[in-house]
Amino acid sequence: MADTLKTADSCVMVIFGATGDLTKRKLFPALYNLAKENFLPKNFAIVGVGRQEIETEEFRRNIIADLKEFVGDKQDEELLKWFEERTYYTGGDFDDDKKLFQDLKSLLDEVCATHSIPENFFFYMAIPPDLFANVAKKIVKNGFGREENGHWRRFIFEKPFGRDLESAKKLNSNLLAILKERQIYRIDHYLGKETVQNILVFRFGNSIFEPIWNRNYIDHVQITVAEKLGVESRGGYYDSAGALRDMIPNHIFQLVTLTAMEPPVSFEANSVRDEQAKILQAIQPFSPEDALHSAIRGQYGEGTIADKTVKAYRSEEKVPAASKTETFAAMKLSIDNWRWADVPFYVRTGKRMKARHSSIIIQFKKAPFMLFRDTPIERLTTNRIEIHIQPDEGITLHFGAKIPGPIVKMGAVDMDFNYVDHFGEQISTGYERLLFDCMIGDATLFQRADMVETSWSIVSPILDVWKAVPPRDFPNYDSGSWGPKEADALLEHDGRAWKNFVE
Ligand code: BG6
Numbered sequence: 001m002a003d004t005l006k007t008a009d010s011c012v013m014v015i016f017g018a019t020g021d022l023t024k025r026k027l028f029p030a031l032y033n034l035a036k037e038n039f040l041p042k043n044f045a046i047v048g049v050g051r052q053e054i055e056t057e058e059f060r061r062n063i064i065a066d067l068k069e070f071v072g073d074k075q076d077e078e079l080l081k082w083f084e085e086r087t088y089y090t091g092g093d094f095d096d097d098k099k100l101f102q103d104l105k106s107l108l109d110e111v112c113a114t115h116s117i118p119e120n121f122f123f124y125m126a127i128p129p130d131l132f133a134n135v136a137k138k139i140v141k142n143g144f145g146r147e148e149n150g151h152w153r154r155f156i157f158e159k160p161f162g163r164d165l166e167s168a169k170k171l172n173s174n175l176l177a178i179l180k181e182r183q184i185y186r187i188d189h190y191l192g193k194e195t196v197q198n199i200l201v202f203r204f205g206n207s208i209f210e211p212i213w214n215r216n217y218i219d220h221v222q223i224t225v226a227e228k229l230g231v232e233s234r235g236g237y238y239d240s241a242g243a244l245r246d247m248i249p250n251h252i253f254q255l256v257t258l259t260a261m262e263p264p265v266s267f268e269a270n271s272v273r274d275e276q277a278k279i280l281q282a283i284q285p286f287s288p289e290d291a292l293h294s295a296i297r298g299q300y301g302e303g304t305i306a307d308k309t310v311k312a313y314r315s316e317e318k319v320p321a322a323s324k325t326e327t328f329a330a331m332k333l334s335i336d337n338w339r340w341a342d343v344p345f346y347v348r349t350g351k352r353m354k355a356r357h358s359s360i361i362i363q364f365k366k367a368p369f370m371l372f373r374d375t376p377i378e379r380l381t382t383n384r385i386e387i388h389i390q391p392d393e394g395i396t397l398h399f400g401a402k403i404p405g406p407i408v409k410m411g412a413v414d415m416d417f418n419y420v421d422h423f424g425e426q427i428s429t430g431y432e433r434l435l436f437d438c439m440i441g442d443a444t445l446f447q448r449a450d451m452v453e454t455s456w457s458i459v460s461p462i463l464d465v466w467k468a469v470p471p472r473d474f475p476n477y478d479s480g481s482w483g484p485k486e487a488d489a490l491l492e493h494d495g496r497a498w499k500n501f502v503e
Contacts, residue, residue: 008439009152010043010117012108016135017126018048018059018089022158024066026189027124028083030431032071035079039436045086045111049104052091059089074427086115094127094135101142108144122154122438128237129160133174140178147183154438156185159250160241161447164463165456172449185438186447190251192430194419195393197445199258199360200272202387202395209385210263212364214339219382221345222361222499223255225389226353228305230479231327235318244297244329244462247349249455250447253280255389256345259360260335269444273451280454284334291465296486298328299471300352303479310352310479324470327351328477330487331462332494344494348487352479357501358389375408386499394418 013031015023034040048059064084068075090107092100112119123139125132136155139145147153155175162168175184190196203209212218225247231238238246257276264271286295301312313319313327328350335345364383372380381400388394395417403409419426437445476484482500491497 010041011120015124019050022126029070030429048089056089119151191445192434195389223347225349225358228356242325282337286461291462295331295462297326298484299474301475305480328483360387381412
């Protein structure tokens with residue numbers, strides 16, 4: 001993990017896809033937050049590249065207006081001015097080998113000279129994934145990939161990184177043919193979330209959890225990433241992806257690996273990622289039979305969320321009326337190693353669910369009951385640790401306590417740690433840490449090529465079976481519910497149940 005005392009080198013961030021949503025909603029606000037905390041180098045500039053042919057002046061006006069909107073009350077006029085002075089734009093056709101890249105070269109020369117920046121560049125690909133390889137190739141062909149005279153060149157790629165094993169392999173091999181692995185930063189914004197980073201601190205920075213963090217004490221693990229939102233305006237992308245591709249081999253597998261990994265020998269990027277990779281390798285492959293029974297898909301129908309009727313997925317913008325794309329996916333994973341043998345990891349994610357809630361639940365085994373046989377207690381409370389990722393970040397320990405009174409009765413109680421109460425409100429987009437890490441050259445929180453490929457290889461059999469056997473019952477869950485009943489049955493079959501949280 002990054003040594004935050006390290007300072008970022010003077011550099012230029014070049015954003016491809018600069019007029020898009022990600023740039024205005026996440027990247028600029030994240031840069032703003034970094035600058036506010038003095039994490040950006042003094043000699044720094046941003047060059048936006050997009051298809052729209054607009055002038056720098058117009059881009060600056062748009063960016064400042066968006067920043068004002070997204071940073072809310074925290075706006076600082078001086079800082080906005082600082083941003084305005086160091087933001088530039090060049091537009092053109094990404095397919096044109098010459099014009100756009102020559103313009104970019106002249107602009108970068110000018111920017112580096114104006115702001116006394118050595119030629120350290122990081123290119124952020126906020127563009128559709130099918131353009132990644134081509135645009136990167138053109139950047140490199142125009143001489144921006146070479147690291148010479150102590151200057152660095154880094155490339156950040158947004159997710160999705162491929163849409164299956166084959167395409168991810170192809171993308172990796174295309175990129176690795178022109179760049180070194182250490183120049184490639186595959187982003188997964190879940191790793192930018194404080195609570196996700198805290199999993200390692202919680203597990204390895206305390207002595208009381210790790211001794212019980214294994215098959216001897218843990219019954220099972222549940223990971224839920226539930227969203228209340230539907231697909232909003234992203235129907236076009238989403239319908240070709242689906243919940244599994246969109247969330248599982250990336251965000252959810254990050255949560256699985258951080259929860260399950262062995263302690264790394266250091267926080268150096270490859271030590272951490274080696275341990276994560278070992279978990280991915282230990283996840284049991286799904287046979288076609290397992291894929292049918294241990295992986296559940298769903299699609300939302302109409303329903304009610306916050307007292308409002310919301311439409312079915314098939315009625316969303318840019319979604320075909322007979323779409324068979326899943327908006328919910330759940331599965332049971334088995335990690336075949338010494339620590340986790342026979343401890344299932346149940347994971348689920350879905351849109352238009354009852355509550356926005358993401359958490360990791362570590363469910364411990366029951367204590368023996370015999371001592372309580374002659375008491376009014378019928379069942380012992382089971383212990384669990386709940387790591388709440390969003391919306392309220394925190395950790396809860398759930399245990400049983402005696403209810404005061406002459407009769408032995410047991411009640412379930414919670415010990416809660418809440419981030420906001422202890423550390424105050426942190427204004428963050430989740431991208432701050434990741435951008436900073438890229439600037440200091442720390443790839444710990446980024447995906448390595450092998451991790452991406454192993455993740456796809458785990459879910460590939462499910463994608464294959466789902467494609468071969470189209471769903472017949474879609475839509476199969478109401479908006480505002482906890483997903484299809486088959487997802488409940490997946491756990492009920494093992495004598496377990498999902499822990500649902502209400503808001
Ligand atoms: C994105 C997915 O990667 O993550 C979206 O493409 C999803 O479909 C989003 O809504 C969830 O992110 P968060 O940070 O809101 O949990």
